[in-house]
Amino acid sequence: MTATAEDIERAVAVLRAGGLVGLPTETVYGLGANAEDTAAVMRIFEMKGRPPSHPLIVHIAASDELDDWVEEVPRAARVLADRFWPGPLTLVLRRGRRVPLAATGGLETVAVRVPDHPVALALLSAFGGGITAPSANRFGSVSPTTANDVRVELGDGVGLVLDGGPCEVGVESTIVDVTGEVPAILRPGGVTREDLEAVLGYSVAVPSTSDVRVPGQHPSHYAPRARVVLVEPEKVVAEAEIARKEGYQVGVLLPPPLAGATVEAHAVVTLPDSPAAYAQGLYGFLRELDQQGCDLIVASLPAEEGLGLAIANRLLRAAGPRPPA
DSSP: OOOOHHHHHHHHHHHHTTOOEEEOOSSSOEEEEETTOHHHHHHHHHHHTOOTTSOOEEEOSOGGGGGGTBSOOOHHHHHHHHHHOSSSEEEEEEBOTTSOGGGGTTOSEEEEEOOOOHHHHHHHHHHTSOEEOOBSSSTTBOOOOSHHHHHHHHGGGSSEEOOOOSOSSOSOOEEEEOSSSSOEEEEOOSSOHHHHHHHHSSOOBOOSOOSSOOTTOSSSOSBOSSEEEEOOGGGHHHHHHHHHHTTOOEEEEEOGGGTTOOOOSSEEEEOOSSHHHHHHHHHHHHHHHHHTTOSEEEEOOOOSSTTHHHHHHHHHHHTSOOOOO
16 A cells, blocks of 8 residues: 555654654665664664665755755766656765765765655655665665565564555666766666766766775675576576576576576576566566575576666676675
8 A cells, every 4th residue: 555644744753753764766665764863874774784884875855955965066966966856866975064974884975866756755855854765675685676575674673664566666776976077887777877878978987896885885785595696698597407406496587588498497587578677576586586485596697788787787796795694
């Protein structure tokens, strides 16, 4: 059931009392706190098991509030905000004094965005301030794209979860660093590199490393319980068969060109042709394979263009080296 006006009022009360709220955005569900309440912000890190050095994103209600939260707004940032907000774009700028260092992981930069979801915007407007909101899940695990995902993942620790239906984009926002001379993509997401370049009029780099810390840079991230193995698309079926013979309960993300192929596996998800549908469903597919008892997932990377760049980034992190249990 979609959140009501009464639910929004209750959520505002929870935030003002220093509590945490699960809220929908167009990308994934977030775990929100009053961005100016250091104690509340620290509760986010505690609940998620998130290292305090990992910055959070501050969500605001409209682009004309940006100057209230940052030190300065370069021209490129203004151009991008005017074009893509509300939307799945996060801008990294110099921290304004309203933002506590707890929210930035101790950095003098802050990540800010305006979400494109009616429930999130209604909450931000009613609250009248910024809300820090990383994904509403345990650190490193698959991001939630439904209200039920949040409840299953975090249980009763969240004061209130606002239901806004399934997320439309399904992967996190694109994070763009606009503190330097030339903008750079630090995390690909719902706004594509091609979209950014069309607006800016020049190419935008996607550096493999950055001095600026932002969400989603940990080597293992967005990971299901099952181990993820990445192979070339044409090798997915053969790799699944090998793993099955080795005794694994194998899950398969089957690329569209192989739709209809016979796969000897415990569970198979045939991926949609549309990159937008793939991005929207990605985390749900991974959760589904976990729920079906798979302990190994065989997948391949899509072409790194358009939304394929964000999908590939999430799969690479999901397959990354995991810390010892």
